[in-house]
Amino acid sequence: MTGPVVSIEGLSIDYVVGAGRFRAVSDVSLTIEQGQVVGIVGETGCGKSTLAQAIPRLLPEPPATIGGGSIEFQGVDLVQVPKWKMPLIRGTGISMIFQEPLNSLNPAFRIYDQIAEAVRIRRARESGDRVADDRAPPPFDYARGPAPEAGDALLRPLVPAGAAAAVHRRRIGRDERLHADVLEYLRLVRINDPETILGLYPHELSGGMRQRVMIAMALSERPALLIADEPTSALDVTIQAQVLTLMKELIEEVRTSILFISHDLGVIAETADVLGVMYAGKLVEFGPVGEVFEHPRHPYTKALLRAAPTRYKADGPLTSIAGSVPNLARPPTGCRFHPRCPLAQPVCSAEPAPPLRAAAGRADHRSACHFADDVGRIP
């Protein structure tokens, strides 16, 4: 039994905008075990995407700054790694799927070039080669500590621009092993007729196809951790169902750990093993997905679950959450949910919310509420 793939400890992320300072993620701790699918839900502005992008250090810094904490990934604290070395870890270590596949694919390159780029980087790293460079540095080994100095070849785009592109394309076009690898990944994501898809540009594909290509690209790096940031939110519901089914099948086949971000409780219920709920930058509840859905231990989780419209007009009005999400520049004192909470007591506004605490008899189901045992009594 190996340790967790990622363990995040007390992570805080600030956005500094003018004179203001917004703490978008505050003091979040969570671990992702080998082969586990961890879902994060929350409303707009709760910090879930910031958290997702902070792990591979994709946040623009500035305006974002890491205010404290650590992200331990395979023995390396990613917070300490200089930003210019991150390309060594992204990809092979951590891959990402974004919400809008059209914005994440380069419109000027064919699908083949884009997936081949990912495959070539991975191969180059596995063999210890620098891409397009024969002076081979020692193979990169995460377990052996800090990342080696990155050769600038790795930071250069692999698909050249301009006149060199045609020559380059002819060369990689003849690389049969590369060709076979790319086809294999396209088949892995159940794309029919992958030979045709290879020659197309992203705008020629439908939304579902593009997201499949993104998944193929992310998996072709054989990542230890895959971060999926709202991967199906831009898709129609029948296409979303196809992509979710595909992702569930791939979870079984590829056995990579996944951090799955979504605002849709239904999508999370379909995919995740473990569920984290975020509110105003804080992780308020964390536990096995079935447990959290059936016995929520934070009033916000309960309210969120009940707000999903599941009834007819004749059955009476929907439950909504009174009030609105707090402004992160001036978060309320004490527990951030107390102004909207039906269980609020004086202690909730006076003292900060407790750290995540386990339920009696369920060490893996934790919540940050003074009155976690009373949540079941909210009507």
Place this chain on the structure above:
Amino acid sequence: MTTAPLVEAIHLEKHFPLPRTARESIVGAPRRAIHAVDDVSFTILPGETVGLIGESGSGKTTLGWLIARLHEATGGSLRFAGEDILALHGAALRRWRRNAQIVFQDPVGSLDPRLKVWQIVGEPIRAQGEHDRGVVRSRVRELLPTVGLPPDCLDQYPHEFSGGGRQRLSLARALSVDPRLIVLDEPTSALDVAVQAQILNRLVELQRERPVAYLLITHNVAAVRYAADRVAVMYLGRIVELGGVRSVLETPLHPYTKALLAAVPVADARRRRTRFRIGGDVPSLIDPPPGCRFAPRCPFVIDRCRAEYPPLREIPESPGQWVACHRAEEVRTVRPAELLSVGEAAPAAAPPTP
């Protein structure tokens, strides 16, 4: 029992012509068109809510715009309280517009950022001929609390409101001329669940207070379930199923409706294995072939489906429920979970048309 319908669409059609390519103009080929809405007939009764669900590209927004007369129909007829509104022009059309208002999908783009709240909400009032600033302001002041906004925000700008607040402003603008019909184009899709519940509750309450009918256009089945009395399901420009909200959502008859409902993720961790999926993508609307438009993805397809379009017909076993499927009687008894094995054998995803 027979109330005169408020809106009556008969064989309504909207085609958007495409520019002819050089080759097409030389050989004199007929001009191709996007068939956004094709042969749609349905009614809206006074004071009722008709939900219109479908995926993107199904023509539901186009249909909503046609009914609010923001698009010109290319065929069919449209009656509003017995009057043929496709014939209205100029001043008569402008006077008619007080009857039908629309809440647009994008709460940011549909509010002019340079106008103040009272100007935005009061614009329809002024368009209907009331130009006195004091009167408009006081009408707006009365209106704001009905959508849950404070009456003293008359002089604020739209950027000072959250997404839910902006959507309330849009709704207040639509209500300002006391319309008999409001077309709600995805009123909640840009909102979080908690805010969505507030808006839906407000819509339903408003309908109890005043006789207004809604055409609720959305891809969100949950919103339709809560807010609608009847529901129409659209696929590629045609209504494939129409009926009471309970009967359509609980006993869907059309294979597409079944697939659509089964595809909605359920927020229940115990039910994650029972899922029916249809393969393939939504095909192109450019000059679609004759026959049922769902045929390329349908697990029950027979030759007749490809040759002949199934008209919308009422199913005797479930009165009030209309469906456009040749095999509705056979499909009717199949539960979505049982479709699972059939769905797997469905024809593979067709490559997209370049």
